[in-house]
Amino acid sequence: MSFKDLREFLTLLEERGELLKTKKPVDLKFEISSYIRKTSDQQGPALLFEKVNNSAIPVLGGVFATRERAFLALETSPQDYVNKFQNALDRLLPPKLVSSAPCKDVVLTGKEVDLGRLPIPIFSEKDPAPFITLGLCISRDPKSGGKNTSIYRLQVKGRNRLGIMAQQLVRQLIEAESIGQGLPIAIAIGTDPVIPLATQWMAPYGTDELALAGALRGEPVEVVKAETVDLEVPATAEIIIEGTVLPNVRDEEGPFGEVSGYYTPSNPKPIIEVSAITHRKNPIYQAALTGMPTTENHILKQLPLEASFYWELKKEFPGVTAVHFPAAGTVGMTCVIAMKQAYECEARNVIAAMIGTRRNKITIVVDDDVDIFDMEKVWWAIATRTQADEDIIIFPRVVATAMDPSVRKLRVGSSLGIDATKPFGQSFPEIVKVPGADSVSLDDLKND
Template identity: 40%
Template sequence: MKVVHQRRTRWLEGQRTMLYQDLRAFLTVLKESGELVDVTRHIALQYDIAKALAKTSAVQGPALMFKNTGTAFPLVAGLYGTRKRALIAFGATEQTIHDKVLQGINNQIAPVDFEGTPPCQEIVLTGDAIDVTKLPVPVYSPKDGGPYITAGIVVSENPETGIPDIGNYRFQIHGPKEMGLFSASNHRFGKNIAYATAVGKELHGAVVIGVDPMTMFSCQVQSSDTTNDWFVAGGLRGAPVELAEAVSNGLKVPARAEIIIEFTVDTKNQKMEGPLGEYTGYYTPASPKPVARITAITHRKDAIFQGLLTGKPITENHVLKQIPFETSILRQLQAQFPTISDISINSSGGVQVYVVIAMKPRYEGEPRQAILAAMASNLHPKWVIVVDPDIDIRNAAEVEWAQSFRVKPREDVFVVDRTAAGPLDPSTDGGFSSSVGIDATKPFGVEFPDVSEVPGWRDFDLPEINRG
C-alpha cells in the first residue's frame, strides 16, 4: 500500500502523463474527491444558476452538476472555481505547478486525427434542426443582455496563414441560429475577424463546449500569433489532442468534446450585443457587434453543457486564468531576468491589473527594468510591485509590509503615462491608461536590518491552542 501511495504522489506532482482524456474523466475524479455535487431539484437558468454558483464560490464549495435544467441537457459549472480544483486538474501542488505548466509549454505535442466517428458528432444537427436555444444557457446577471455561453472555446484560423487559435470568448444567444459575439481587437480571434473582413473572406468558427481541463487551460496561455494552440494543449496534456473535422467547415475540433456549435462570422449585419457582467466586475455596455450564424450543432448522445460564472472578482473566470497567465508571463520575464523566482497576478485585479513579482536584484535598478517589462506584456497591468524572495507574494499582508518598510516613495514609486489598457476597463479614457511601478526590494548594496521573526514557529507543536 505504501508503494502505491508513493507512486500516486509522484504522479500528482508533475509526471508528464495525460491526466484526463475528456471532461467526463475529470468529473469522475472531482466527484470521488467530494469536489462535485449533484443538484437534482430544478434550478432556474435565469439568475438562480448564477446564485448557486456565487454561493458555492464564496465558501470555497464544490462544483455543481445541475441535473434538472428544464432542457434535455444537464449543466455543470464551477469546475475551476477554486485553486484546489485547478491544482487537481493539473495533477500538481503549489510547489510544482509552475514547473508543471512550463514543462508542458516548453515540450509541445502535435495533435492527431481521431479515427472513426468522433464522440462529439454522435448527434449532428443541420438546417432546420439547428436550435441553440435548446441548450441550458444561463442568464448570469440581472442586467445581462440575455443568455450567455461563457465556457465556450472558440476555434478559428488565421485567414492568411491557416494557423489555428483556440480561446475563451463570450456568445450571447440571439435566436435559434444566431449568436452575438465579442472578441477584443488585440486577441487572436478578433484579429482573425478583422483580417477576414478586410480581405473579403468568410471566417468560419466553432464554439467547443465541454473539454478536458488541459485543453481548457491552454486557452489562457499567453503566446504569440504564430503559435498553434493545439500543440500547447498537447504539451499540457502530455499527450496529443485528438481532432476531428467539423461537419460544415474545414476546421479541426476536439473529437471528445461534449458539444460543438459551428458558425460563420457576419460582420456586415451586426446586432446589439450586451450588456454582460465581465471579469472587471462591471457591466460592459451593449453595442453593435458581429453575428455568429450557426451552420451546425453536433454533440454526444448524453451531452453535458458547461457554464462558467463571471463578474465581480473572484469568480471561476479568474481562477481559470490565473495559473496559465502567471506561468506564461513568468516564462517571458525569466528569459530576461533569470533571478525572478515567482509571480502573482491577483484574482482580485481580474488576473490582469495587479502583479507582484519576487526577484533577487543583481544590480541597482534591475527591479525597475523588470517592472517595465511586465507593463509591456500582454496583460497591460496598472500596478506592478517587485519584492525580495523572502516575501510571500500571495500573502497581501507581507506584500504590504514590504511596501511599508522597504520603499522610499519618491525614489521607488513611479508612474508611466499612456500605457495600453484592458479593453473592458471602465476607468480608461480613450483607450489609454497609466501604470504604477513600486520597487519594494531592499536597497541594493546597502546593509539592511535583519527580520525579527521567531524561527521555527510554524513547526512548533502546541496542542493547547485551539486550531478550530
C-alpha cells in the first residue's frame, strides 16, 4: 500500500522509533543542520523540529539519512530494490489529475509571496544564504512538452527570487530562451517519499520522473493544476512554490557545501521569479542535508543509481550479482561490483564498461562471495586478491565528474580500475568459517 503523503510516512517512522519529534527551539542558521549532521553520522532517526525560531512552520530533516528508511519509503528490501526499480520502469504510471488538493489549502500570490515565511535553513559554514535542498522542481520542455521532475538546490535571493543549479532543466531553459521565453517551474516540498527517490533515476531526457514514482508506488501520483503556471503539481505536497526561470538572466549562485564533501565555488546560474506559494494547513517544511558523506543526499542518489547500473551491466555481463556506490565515494566517484566471471579477465571488461560511462572514477570488481555493501570486506578482498602490477588499470585523460576537486584541468581526469577477483579457474585458499556463527544471536545467552 503506497503512502498518500509525507505525513503517512512520518506516522510509520514514528511507530518504528525512526522519528524524533522535538520541541526544543532551534535556529535556522546552522542549528538544524547540526542536528541533521549528528543523526546522519549516527544512523539516527529522522528529526522533526516543531519549534523553529522565527517560524510558525516546523522543519523536518534527515528522513533519508539511512538506507533502511529509503527502503521503508520504497516499501522494499535490500534484496529486492533493484527488481523494484526495473519492474517500475517496465510499467510507468503517468500522474492522475485531480481537481482539488490539500496543497492548495492556503494560496499566496502577488504581494503575499514571501520566501521569508518558509523556514529554509542555512546548512554549512560558507553557504551564503538559505538553500532549499529538497525541492522537487517540475518543468516541461517548451517544444516537445516532455516533463521533468528533479531535485535541484535553490538559493534564496530575496522575497520572490531563487537561484537554481540544474541539469536537465537547463536544457529546457535553453529551448525556452531560443523562442524568447522563460521556463515555468513548480517546486514541491514535502511529498510522498517515493517521489524524491524516483527523481534520482538516471532518466533519459524527456522521461517524466513522476510516472516512475507512480509505478514505484503502484498507484499514480495525484497532481493538481498550479495556480500561476501551466504545470501540474503533487496534490498532497506540503508546500508548492511556483514561478518562472527568467530568460537570459544569470546571477551568482553559491558557494555551497556539496555532496562531494567540499564547497563548490559560486558562479552565474539561472534565476527564478516566484509567482505563488501554496501550502497545506499546518505545513511541514522538509530539509535535507548535503555535505561530507554520508548524508541523505548520498542515500537518495545511491539506490536508483545502483539499480540503474545493475541492470545496465547485467545486459552485457550476466554474471554481475550486485552493484554498490558507497557514500564514501560520494555516490558517483566509486563503484563496487560483485560478479561471477564467466571468462578469464571479464572483470577487466566490466571495469572498461564503467570507465565508458562517465559517471564514475574508481571501479572495484570483486567475486560474488564478497559483501560489497560492507567496505571492510571490500578492502579485505583488495588486500588478499589483488596484485598491483597485474590487477590495477589506470585509464588516463577521460571526462571527470564535475564534483571531483582533484582534477588538474576542469572536467579532465583519469579512471582507476581494481580487479580484486580471485585468479580465474585456479585454486585459491578457502575462506575461514565458524560453523553456526550465522545462526546464533547474543540474545541466546541472556539468562531470564
